[in-house]
């Protein structure tokens with residue numbers, strides 16, 4: 001059992017604002033490029049996506065591995081990543097023994113923080129993602145369905161984080177559709193940049209990116225970047241997620257009867273009610289689909 005995060009984190013700020021702190025995973029053997037070169041080919045093929053090193057904030061991050069292939073195999077991509085132009089994203093490496101203890105340590109520490117901050121009695125849906133990218137690669141603007149702690153292992157980058165629950169940055173209907181697992185278009189517009197808080201991010205740094213906060217990343221020029229994201233849901237973010245799924249499924253019906261939906265994140269009572277009523281919204285959606293087919 002080892003410690004992952006520095007002491008004294010502002011646990012009460014989770015999912016309200018981004019904050020930077022320090023992590024203690026720099027020397028973890030599985031996170032060195034040599035460890036990754038051994039582990040990645042042993043994961044299921046669907047867990048390792050790779051593409052060209054991206055250069056445009058407007059690219060749809062979810063489709064990059066399909067729409068921007070680098071034309072190489074995985075072994076060659078890893079071998080050439082420092083001097084080449086590639087981007088590798090790895091989901092849930094904790095299925096490999098090399099990551100199991102690290103995953104358990106992250107879950108244990110984050111659970112303690114969530115209890116301390118009052119957001120949650122426990123952690124939900126904890127996941128690890130790894131990002132390995134050539135110098136100067138860009139992670140396009142996007143938002144995630146989770147609360148996130150991003151940890152830098154090697155190389156430097158600039159991370160831009162945007163406030164969450166801001167319809168002028170991520171429109172409400174787009175956010176709700178994405179939280180209901182629907183595909184969405186890329187969202188970047190240059191004028192959004194004025195709303196970013198930008199963090200200089202170096203090895204040993206960790207950054208909390210709040211739930212659904214938009215963000216983009218620009219890698220430094222001097223080295224390959226290796227970073228790890230620890231994603232999770234809390235009691236609060238699960239409630240928000242279900243309430244957004246409720247809004248998304250009821251949108252067409254609400255419009256038809258002239259009702260205006262209240263966006264999520266403004267009323268604890270309303271969000272909780274919608275979260276509990278999600279099965280009803282699912283039933284209404286199923287019935288509407290059947291009626292349309294008939």
Ligand SMILES: [Fe+2]
Pocket residue numbers: 142143144215
């Ligand atoms: Fe992200």
